[in-house]
Amino acid sequence: MRKALKDRYGTVPVGLGGVFQILSGKANLHVMPEFSCTPLNSDEDVNNWLRFYDVAAPLTCLSVFVSHDPGLDLRVEHTHCFSDHGCGGHYHYDVTPQEVEYLAYYTLAEKLYRIDRPVKPQ
Numbered sequence: 001m002r003k004a005l006k007d008r009y010g011t012v013p014v015g016l017g018g019v020f021q022i023l024s025g026k027a028n029l030h031v032m033p034e035f036s037c038t039p040l041n042s043d044e045d046v047n048n049w050l051r052f053y054d055v056a057a058p059l060t061c062l063s064v065f066v067s068h069d070p071g072l073d074l075r076v077e078h079t080h081c082f083s084d085h086g087c088g089g090h091y092h093y094d095v096t097p098q099e100v101e102y103l104a105y106y107t108l109a110e111k112l113y114r115i116d117r118p119v120k121p122q
Contacts, residue, residue, distance in 0.1 A: 001106075002077055005067035015066040018106030022059040022081070025100030029055050029081060029089035054095050055087045063091070063106075072114040 005014045030050040040046045065077035082088035094100040 002065040002067055009067055011068050011070070013066050013068045013070045013112060015064070015109030015112055016106040017064040017109060018062075018104060020061050020063060020102050020104035020106075022057045022061065022094065023101040023103055024057050025094055025096035026054045026056050027059060027081065027094045027100070028092040029053055029087070030092065031089040052092075053087070053089065055081070055083070055089070056085075057100075058085075059083050059087070059091075061091050066109075066112065070112070072112070073117055074114065 001016070005016075030052045033049065033051055036049050040049055059081040060083065061079050061081040063077070063079035066074060067076075069076055079091035080089070081091050
């Protein structure tokens with residue numbers, strides 16, 4: 001959905017927030033283990049440190065995304081999921097595209113705020 005909005009609106013940021021359910025199928029999620037004792041200096045370091053799992057539905061996911069970062073150093077999409085069966089984490093994508101079924105409710109954002117912008121190394 002984010003990519004479709006970006007294709008339609010280009011550099012005009014359009015933000016949505018909401019909830020979706022994964023009713024069937026599986027999704028790839030990650031959870032963070034204990035804090036790393038060594039610095040995580042690259043995306044590869046972070047991905048090697050995180051714990052990834054394929055998790056079965058049903059999952060309830062809270063999600064926000066913006067079609068275009070207007071120079072605020074945003075994470076353009078972010079989703080966390082939980083369940084009644086003890087699984088949850090940060091959503092990446094579904095892993096059973098032929099089986100997965102989504103039910104989603106989103107609303108348009110009226111304002112965009114950036115809180116605690118990362119400090120660029122000098």
